[in-house]
Amino acid sequence: MAKKDIQELAEVFIKTSSEKDFIKLYKRIRPGLFNYCRTILYENELIEDAVSNTILKILTKISQYNPNKGNFSTWIYNIARNESLIIKKENDRYLSRNEMKGESIFEELEEKIHYTPFEKEEVDINSLYESVLEKIK
Numbered sequence: 001m002a003k004k005d006i007q008e009l010a011e012v013f014i015k016t017s018s019e020k021d022f023i024k025l026y027k028r029i030r031p032g033l034f035n036y037c038r039t040i041l042y043e044n045e046l047i048e049d050a051v052s053n054t055i056l057k058i059l060t061k062i063s064q065y066n067p068n069k070g071n072f073s074t075w076i077y078n079i080a081r082n083e084s085l086i087i088k089k090e091n092d093r094y095l096s097r098n099e100m101k102g103e104s105i106f107e108e109l110e111e112k113i114h115y116t117p118f119e120k121e122e123v124d125i126n127s128l129y130e131s132v133l134e135k136i137k
Contacts, residue, residue, distance in 0.1 A: 006025070022059070033054055034051050036080050037051055041084055049087055053087070054076065
């Protein structure tokens, strides 16, 4: 038995709205969505989030899909791209905030190390490390 293409599976699901037809569609589109999201995001957890968000959006917006405007695959990959970019932007913003926080802490740590002569006064690396950890939290 030949595999049904995504367009056929989507049309059947749109007509029936059955769980069985959605599962067939899901099994067919998930691997491609995962691989596509992986081209934008590089962490599996973020990729999974993007795929889940995409599937949820497909389910909630399926009534807005218009076959006269384009292929179902194009529609879902546009959703996947948008969801991936949203997650990437949020993640980049989070990383940027933490990097800025980390930079100021490391500058302070660097000052302590540069201005403390190691020969005359022993620097307690553990206490410096603990102070950095406290400031990160």
